[in-house]
Amino acid sequence: MSQEQITVLQAYSQALMDAMTEDDEVIVLGEDIADPEEGGVVGVTKGLSSKFGELRVRTTPIAEEAIIGAAVGASLVGFKPVAEIMLMNFTTVAMDMIVNHAAKLRYMSGGQTHCPLVIRTMTGGGMSTGGQHSDYYEAWFAHTPGMKVVCPSTTEDAYGLLRSAIEDPDPVLIVENLPIYWTKGPKPASDHRVPLGKAKVVVPGTDVTIVSYSRTALESLGALQALGEAGISAEVIDLRTIQPWDQETVLASVEKTGRLLVAHEAVVPFGAGAEIAAVVQDKLFGKLKAPVKRIGAPFNPVPFSKPLETEHVINGAKIAEAAIALVKG
Numbered sequence: 001m002s003q004e005q006i007t008v009l010q011a012y013s014q015a016l017m018d019a020m021t022e023d024d025e026v027i028v029l030g031e032d033i034a035d036p037e038e039g040g041v042v043g044v045t046k047g048l049s050s051k052f053g054e055l056r057v058r059t060t061p062i063a064e065e066a067i068i069g070a071a072v073g074a075s076l077v078g079f080k081p082v083a084e085i086m087l088m089n090f091t092t093v094a095m096d097m098i099v100n101h102a103a104k105l106r107y108m109s110g111g112q113t114h115c116p117l118v119i120r121t122m123t124g125g126g127m128s129t130g131g132q133h134s135d136y137y138e139a140w141f142a143h144t145p146g147m148k149v150v151c152p153s154t155t156e157d158a159y160g161l162l163r164s165a166i167e168d169p170d171p172v173l174i175v176e177n178l179p180i181y182w183t184k185g186p187k188p189a190s191d192h193r194v195p196l197g198k199a200k201v202v203v204p205g206t207d208v209t210i211v212s213y214s215r216t217a218l219e220s221l222g223a224l225q226a227l228g229e230a231g232i233s234a235e236v237i238d239l240r241t242i243q244p245w246d247q248e249t250v251l252a253s254v255e256k257t258g259r260l261l262v263a264h265e266a267v268v269p270f271g272a273g274a275e276i277a278a279v280v281q282d283k284l285f286g287k288l289k290a291p292v293k294r295i296g297a298p299f300n301p302v303p304f305s306k307p308l309e310t311e312h313v314i315n316g317a318k319i320a321e322a323a324i325a326l327v328k329g
Helices: 008-022 048-052 064-076 088-102 138-142 155-167 215-222 224-229 247-257 272-287 306-312 316-328
Strands: 005-007 026-030 057-059 080-087 118-123 148-150 172-177 184-186 200-203 208-212 234-238 241-243 260-267 293-297
Touching (some): 008 172, 064 088, 088 172, 138 148, 148 155, 208 247, 208 316, 215 224, 215 234, 247 260, 260 316
Parallel strands (some): 148 172, 208 234
Antiparallel strands (some): 005 184
């Protein structure tokens, strides 16, 4: 019998349901997340308030700084809050609470105080939601000492990373990709966990390493047919965690293939790919067969126009083209 299939959205929902069932200290708060408001804008939290009550599943005002401030305060008195910021662009409203409070509490208290806070937020181009609703800002938070940042791409990683994040004593930002919410995959067991900071070699290869995360990791798999037709064997690594990122796995792969292409949906300048490229070229300079290359969005906001948005977001064809040029060019 085949394993039951669920969507990525359902994996996040099930992770929250299981965590709240197992631990009474897990609470959820955010805009429109309770069942009277349909369980969130896409329904990830649907059913939670009916099961656990609106004391543990709190619909908040439209005030992102207040949401994170309340969650930080709750974490200090023993709760494990999961705060939903509806869209990643809206984390900008709460940057002071995230960067100056949540991320620094352990340091400012000399290690005496932890902030077991999870921030869930979604983003991603392709839904014609425009320039204020679709950006990837993971590099901002990865650049913040004290923060952990994860970007799942599958049902198993969505469930396992969220469960691990809730159990982590420090603040974790989970970046959920909106266009892949309805992508199906295996339903994980309730004991399934994905360690934070551990990448996954999805497909082994010998000619080039492609490192990616979130939806772009799936697009990297979509590049494999064209690469195979070009006679190129690509090793695809799903980073899963951006901060801390799995240097050991990436360096071992690039040492074997001699080439690295880093692909992400965020704009290329100053992105997470720049850090990965810098570390790899520093550690493996004499063993590289070609310069490390990056591919991502052009340096402009996500367009609302559908044809322009399609051109803005990288896909499997663009990744294949870049990898072929890296190997043969």
